[in-house]
Amino acid sequence: MADKFKNIMEDIALDVLDKTLGSRYDVCTCHECVNSMMASILSELPAKYVSTDKEALNSIIDQTRIEKEAEVARAVLRAIDVVMKQPPHKLKDDKNQAFQLLLDKIYEDRGVDFRHYHQSILKRRVALRMQANKIDSFSDYLMFLIKQPQEYDKLFAVLCINVSEFYRDPDVWKAAEALFLKVIEQKNRENKKLVVWSAACANGEEPYSIAIMVKELLKAAQINIPVEIHATDIDPKALRICKAAEYAKHSLKNVKHEYLGLYFTSQNGLWKLKPEIQEMVSFKQLDLIASEYIGETDIIFCRNVFIYFSRSLQDQLLMKFYRSLKTGGYLVLGKTETMWIEAQEIFGEVDSKTRIYTKKAPDTIFQP
Numbered sequence: 001m002a003d004k005f006k007n008i009m010e011d012i013a014l015d016v017l018d019k020t021l022g023s024r025y026d027v028c029t030c031h032e033c034v035n036s037m038m039a040s041i042l043s044e045l046p047a048k049y050v051s052t053d054k055e056a057l058n059s060i061i062d063q064t065r066i067e068k069e070a071e072v073a074r075a076v077l078r079a080i081d082v083v084m085k086q087p088p089h090k091l092k093d094d095k096n097q098a099f100q101l102l103l104d105k106i107y108e109d110r111g112v113d114f115r116h117y118h119q120s121i122l123k124r125r126v127a128l129r130m131q132a133n134k135i136d137s138f139s140d141y142l143m144f145l146i147k148q149p150q151e152y153d154k155l156f157a158v159l160c161i162n163v164s165e166f167y168r169d170p171d172v173w174k175a176a177e178a179l180f181l182k183v184i185e186q187k188n189r190e191n192k193k194l195v196v197w198s199a200a201c202a203n204g205e206e207p208y209s210i211a212i213m214v215k216e217l218l219k220a221a222q223i224n225i226p227v228e229i230h231a232t233d234i235d236p237k238a239l240r241i242c243k244a245a246e247y248a249k250h251s252l253k254n255v256k257h258e259y260l261g262l263y264f265t266s267q268n269g270l271w272k273l274k275p276e277i278q279e280m281v282s283f284k285q286l287d288l289i290a291s292e293y294i295g296e297t298d299i300i301f302c303r304n305v306f307i308y309f310s311r312s313l314q315d316q317l318l319m320k321f322y323r324s325l326k327t328g329g330y331l332v333l334g335k336t337e338t339m340w341i342e343a344q345e346i347f348g349e350v351d352s353k354t355r356i357y358t359k360k361a362p363d364t365i366f367q368p
Contacts, residue, residue, distance in 0.1 A: 005049040008061050009068070013041045016072050020080070025130060025138055026095045026123055027084050036088050040079035045072065098138040099123065105142050110152060112234060113290055114159065116313045125158045156235055164202040166209045166247070167254035168303075169335055173209065175354040179330055181217050183298050184225065193226035197294045197324065199302040200233055204242030204283070205251055206301055207231035208273055211280040212255075212263055230294050232286035242283045245273040288317055293324040300325060304334035311340075318343050325359040332356050 017037060021029050045068070050060050065072075103115045103122075114122055126141065129151070135141045145151055167173045187194050194214070198207035207229050214227055233239055252260065252271055264271040288305070300321050306314050318339070321331055331347060333339065333355040339347060347357040 005051060007042075007047045007049055008057070008064055009045045009048050009072075010038075010042065011061060012065050012068065013045060013072055013076065014038060015065075017041065017076050017079075020073075020076050022131075024080065024123075025127055025136065026099060027080055028087060028091055028095075030089075032088050033083055036083045037076075037079040040082050041072075041075045044075045044078070095138060098142070099126075102126070102138050102142045102145075105145060106152075106155075109145070109149070110156075112156075112287060116289075116310045117308050118310060121308055122159065126155070128158050129155050153237065157237060164205040165251040165254065166205045168205070169354075170254055172303075172332070172335065172354045173213070173254075175351050175356060176332060177213055177217070179299070179350075179356065180213060181221070183330070184214070184217055184221065184223060187225050187298075188221075188223045191225075193228060195228045195294075195297045195299075196230065197297045197300045198229065198231040198281075199286075199288055199300060199321075200305045201231035201238075201242065201283070202233060202235075203238050203247075204231065204245065204281070205247065206303070207242075207281045207283075208245070208277060210301070211277045212259060215263075215277065215280070216259075227280060229281045230297075231281050231283050232288075232294070233283075234285065234287050236285055239283050239285055242281075245278050246270040247272075288320070289313055293320045295324060296326055297324050297329060298326060299330045299332070301332045302334075303332060304337070306333060306337045314340070315343070318347070322346050322359060327359055327361045329359045330356060331359070 017034070021027065021034070027033070048064060050057065099119070099122075100115070103113075107113045107115065126138070130136065130138075130141050132154075133141070133144060133151070135144055145155070184194060196207075196210055196214075198210060201207050211229055214229070218224065218227075231242065233242070246267075248270060252264075255264075260271065263274050263277050265274060266272075288302075302317075302321065306317070309317065325331065330350065335353075335355055337355060339349075339355075339357060344357075346360055348360050350356040350358050
């Protein structure tokens with residue numbers, strides 16, 4: 001049987017393992033550890049023996065690869081975890097410790113503290129730069145940063161997620177529009193200014209979307225009140241894009257056609273915001289955890305950021321937003337983000353679908 005048949009799950013598992021280990025600089029990839037991982041993987045996967053006839057073999061492997069893709073991937077991840085917890089030999093260095101030293105160095109050199117972010121996400125993103133520079137250990141990448149400090153710009157480009165578009169998630173903006181109108185009318189009655197904070201604003205699409213929305217609401221309601229829109233991000237490169245206020249057509253897909261003519265000009269294949277909208281937004285570099293918060297805000301947008309933070313950082317940030325907001329002010333999170341039950345002691349739910357919350361009055365907190 002051994003001469004005529006082979007277990008094709010071995011080839012499939014080894015291929016998936018090799019690709020996975022290609023971006024895992026936190027594990028040992030020596031021959032002994034890889035063999036241990038393969039043994040663990042194959043102990044989970046049912047064998048599939050097929051004829052070694054060359055013509056039939058390749059098509060069977062391809063089909064099986066598709067059918068078993070998810071099952072093999074799960075087995076590979078479990079095997080890596082098992083072997084790294086109990087490696088078959090003494091490891092030469094502590095890869096997790098080396099990664100922490102790398103994060104310490106980033107904080108020391110650039111003042112940005114990633115040490116409490118989700119480690120698995122950070123490691124995958126750092127791995128992209130390590131692959132680009134053909135470096136295979138966190139320790140060596142740390143030394144590379146010391147010798148080549150210009151690498152920081154490229155590293156921050158992958159660590160800081162700046163994917164956005166105007167009016168991302170239209171249903172959220174529909175809910176936000178009703179919210180803004182309510183707050184604008186209240187500010188008009190009280191003769192007070194509207195203060196908005198777009199936290200982690202990426203390339204600026206969100207705060208400029210807010211500016212256009214507020215402009216339209218004020219015009220429709222024939223209200224004239226002072227408006228402050230503060231937009232902050234940790235990434236200086238992203239802030240330069242914000243201030244340039246030029247965007248590709250694909251990021252404007254949710255913008256109403258009439259707004260393109262009113263608030264944008266087309267030039268050199270890009271759409272540039274007119275000064276009347278640009279001037280409504282002030283941009284500032286700010287680390288959400290380490291920096292001071294913006295005070296006396298009415299509405300805070302912080303969308304699709306919490307997923308990168310550990311639970312302790314999320315707690316810190318929610319308390320910072322609580323102190324920033326006026327009583328009754330609103331916090332808008334990302335649609336995939338949820339607020340801890342404990343945090344709902346200080347934030348009331350306004351709209352569960354669009355993740356809008358309101359700051360509770362201090363005298364109502366912890367009351368039965």
